[in-house]
Amino acid sequence: MTSPYKDRQAKLSSEIEKRGAQGFISTSVADMLYLTGFSGEGLIFFLPEEKPYIITDGRYVEEAMKLKDIKLVQVKPGNGYIKTFCMLIDKPISLFCGKDFPFKYAEYIRKNSSFGLFDADDLTCEIRRSKSKEEITLLKKAAELSCTIFYKVKDMLKAGITEKKVAAMIVSESLEHADGVSFDPIVAFGANSSIPHYRPQGIELNKKDIVLIDMGVKFSGYCGDITRTFIFNGEDSLFFERYQLLFKAREKAISSIAENVELSVPEKIVREFLGDEAKYFIHSLGHGLGLEIHEKPVLTSVNEINHIKNFMEGDVFTIEPGLYYPGWGGIRIEDDFVIEDGIVKKITF
Template sequence: MNQKRINRVLEQMKEEGCDHLLITDPASIDYLIDYYNDPHERVYVMALSQDGNHRLFFNKLFYVEKDLGIDITWFSDTDDAMAMIRDYLKDAKKVGVDKDMPARWLLPLMKLDTQFVLGSSCVDYVRGIKDEEEQEIMIKASQINDQAMARVKELLKENHTEKEMDGLLLNIYHELGASDHSFEPIFGYGKNGADPHHVGDDSRLKEGDSIIVDMGCIYNGYCSDMTRTFFYKSVSEKQKDVYNLVLKAQLAAEAAIKPGLKLSDIDKVARDIISEAGYGEEFNHRLGHFIGRLTHEAGDVSSANDAIIKPGMIFSIEPGVYLPGEFGVRIEDLVLVTEDGCKVLNHYPKELMILE
């Protein structure tokens, strides 16, 4: 059990006036006790209490070798686990619940004469500010991603299909010490790149195609994420102009990051540059997302998020322009907020590249 992280969550609970917090997100439980379990449909709840009576409600089906450092209430498939949790909460006044808690678990708990509120922010805020150990792991994960991108560039010259590139990339990650993709990679050739979340198909490259490569790996339980856009054999003036515009917006946004600003301020920097060039409608997603144990964690860099930037935050900066039926361009790095700015975690080059 990571007591420092738990203490930080307890501080957030105190600010929210919660005497108890029920956590059901396996990634958040892993973050706090260094143990990951996928319970499938079964009840799996970590309960934090301001009086220190922390508890894990855990099905006997799952075998744990190590001491998790927290009291465990075991139950079987035929036990009423929610009744056990109700008994645990019988004296609670205000209980924060996880945003991912299923209704089939929450509704039985609401029989209690207790106030239930959304409490995920208590954990999400703490997870959003990475400690030194997490920062070191995520820096390494991005270094692996940089190395993998260099090898992907050479493989693209061999004109594999988008689908084939997925498996080839996974082999590269394994060779470099990563355990898996952090998300299904995106290889978008030509007009497929105009779909920001294109699913790979049997397309092969044609001269003049843009190539969006959005990829990330998992290293020691933490995710990386990076996007680069290449061009196959030739590039048109329009493609070149759009690429340079997206790069200008991306670099400007990264340069603007510093503690004390709002996340929405950074989105505005990139969005204004792209809008002033006439492509505002074609930049159709937020500028970035938080990342850590999951590729997309709570928090984003968007016009709707006025949260204050703080040291230790790690998020993506990924402006893009997507022209349906033609091509797309996206450039993405991860950044770590420092005391006076940010550290860009990706170092793979961003100048326009034509694959011969």
């Protein structure tokens, strides 16, 4: 059986040559994990047709030594990753820099080597976009665990518990039953739920409060991501009305998704269905999932964000419309989906 890393490196080699450079460098853990299986701190330096270099320090050498088909370079005391990298190659080459490559590293390379650097923020993002069968299996497990842990925590809610305490419970359960959280959980009670990226506070839970929980866990490096919104111990007719409106809009968006459909279509459908309420939908409809919590594709009506502008086989993504009313609260409904064997499947419950 061909190693998945060999296949991924071959894709990267093809893209490097197609785009006119000679190599690739990245400090992204997602890039290193995807291309070699290394999950420690350091950098990857890749030249087509060669084994990738992993440059790291003594803390991660034991892990790196277990990997096959890499060139391991251990940083000597007093030298950093970039200084070590600059001493590896003694000829001028042009390099693509991976996503979020540190500016200070780029400046050091420019001042201390003859390498040419070019931004390629989307390079590995595009390569990682379409997930393999093996990756989809891992993402399904991450989605399943995210849901299981959510419902376990929901059953433990009681009046007087704080947002911070619930967030801590999610983290604890995720460490016990998964590989930790995909991101810091969002737990918002009452009017706080109108803030999409709210940070949990010491606010206590009361009867008939809106509860919004946005969370996800990791499994073998892959991320799950769900949001559930509900009323705690009671009913609220206005909440029910707004929830139903959002739910119906979401269902119409989901039914529009298929291979080769433009990524901008589902969000446009949601906004059209919401009508005047669309002004309270203040973010994009969804995002890709993988080794990072936000990956390609981006489900937004601004189609220029995506290099490949249509849904494709192997896409794994969230659908998460929301309505946010300052002073009242917010509602977000988020699930994870995959296009597998040409079929759109929901992988959360």
